[in-house]
Amino acid sequence: MGQWFVNWSGSLSFSPDECAEPADEDEVRALVHRARESGRKIRPVGSGHSSSPLVRTDGILLSLDRLAGVISDDGRRASAWAGTKLRTLGEGLFDAGLAMDNLGDVDYQSVAGATATGTHGTGLGFGNLSTQLTAVRLVTGTGETLDIAADRDPELLPAARLSLGALGVITRVTLDVQPRYELHRRSWCAHVDWTLDHLAELQHTNRNMDFYWYPRSDQTQVRVMNRVDETQDQPAWPDSRVAGSPPTHTPRQIQVGPTHRTIPQHRELRFEEIEYMLPSEAFAACFAEVRRRIRDRHRQVVGWRVLVRTIAPDDIWLSNAYGRPTTTIACLQNTSLPYEEYFQDMEAVFRQYGGRPHWGKKHWLTARDLRPLYPRWDDFQAVRRRLDPDGVFLSPDLSRLLEEA
Template structure:
């Protein structure tokens, strides 16, 4: 009997009919062909960090944990097995003198899962992790193995770089990489009004910037990351002192180290999260409305913080930052506390300002609402039906996202 699956936050649990952990690509092909012949659905699963039901299935849950590790690197690109966790990938690249350009806030995810759902970090000059994907190798719904890159099957690359596991089971991911480098992390607190007034300046004078807003105090914790071989604009540093706003006026040096150790942060407490990607121009008005509603309607339950980050525009068909510079707003809530009323109210605000939901976090949109948000939606569906004509990967939850009734 298959074991019960429970995601990282504990909000998603189910028992698939079968749980498979293939050792190699040939076994992946056999499993997909068997599922196709029997009419069973397969959902690939990474580390289970996602809180959306993308992986839920009554059929086969397929984990690539046994297919992990760095395969090759040539200085500009590196190829890893799809089940490689980001933490291990970072160490492997570092040992090879390399690094990924940017990372997200946590490193529990597998590289295939993180890129398939649009995991992102922060910084005006950086896209989500999917933009670092130079190619993938996947097994389609018919059992065919495809190499997809700018050199082979290039027409499929804008769909395959972020695919929700809907095109096939990714077995290898090839990334654009660069020589390893170190970052210094700084943090300090200021009133959220000061933070919003100086946000554009902070974003343009630091490599990476984000901030947490604490609704019950109206303070914000600002976090910056800069390369150790680059000096931030000193005028910006001088402007950051905020007399009387908080005891921690001056930036504090938190950590210095390689990217894979300084960007991701350990998470001892588990939480639920909703995050929407907004056009940069809409951020100020949207955040003001979020702030108003949280303080007036949800302060009694919203015990956790609200996170703001930025993402560069890209051309990946299902990317939340497709075609537009993006600022994200994420609302977090401690695991075990009520979240749905709070998150649904925030979702109504995000949608009012043209937001797109993070694929791996809580949201309640279906294909009917999602399709107008993505200009290349129909192109993705054409590729999906070509690579998975029998719907081997289209479990009910994924079908609600991709198929209009």
């Protein structure tokens, strides 16, 4: 057997038969051919930040770490190798005078892993990271190299932008980019009631806005970001665009810098997480029930916080924000504390309000549960079977997600 793989949080560990780190696309093709001929499964892996078992396999675990770096840019689009970490991508684009449109909280993910699982940031005007992809190159289950782009393959791109690694091994991506810019980031504390009362105002008057709720204190940390070149005359504190002042308005953080250094935040403490994407119109009722249940049932074991963000709708077939403005609720729990009973109770609430689970985080849904949530589910399955007819990438865990028993 090969070496042990352990994910970022430590909740997923397994020993694949083989660990491979191809240095180029020819080696990727050879690995896929070898897996197909021997009847083994092959799963690509990025940084291992995901806590869902998408990468688990007893076959070949294929790391993309050696396929890394920015390849080219023309000022509007940039191409990068799939294993490029978002931090490295951000620095490479910055050096070229460019930036991505939006990012999430984490920058040690690979660009292919982040987009393949629907990683997202926050902001009413921003989709998840997958929406920034305009083209991907992948090695299919038959070992063929396929270039999929918006202008050539409009029928395939909505599947390839967020594919869970089920269509093939993505080797390079092309993203929409823009001239680099700086963000002004501010955060402050306020009671949860104040934050909920002013939530719509905060979301509509800031480029990016999210908040953490701390169940044991009923306080929130509100975080907002705006472009520096659009907020020159705005006072740094307090946020005068929101009616009323937060009851507690000592600023916790004020930061100015380029997007890739301002949006992601470094974390030492590791955690488990469940996150569901909800129709925005259902958020208020859902959050009220989440708050009630945590306070009544789980407050004694909840050691951390609940995060609320927004995502713009998109047309990507397996996107959790497909076809609807989306508000997300994520429950975080320290890795040293129990989480299953707590998360499963939260999942029951999220499902009651039409939520879709984040593909890269904890959830307990199977294909039978998931299919009704995605209007283009069957279209994705048709593309998957076409590009991987022998199920080279279809591990048992992925099969439970994608194929009904």
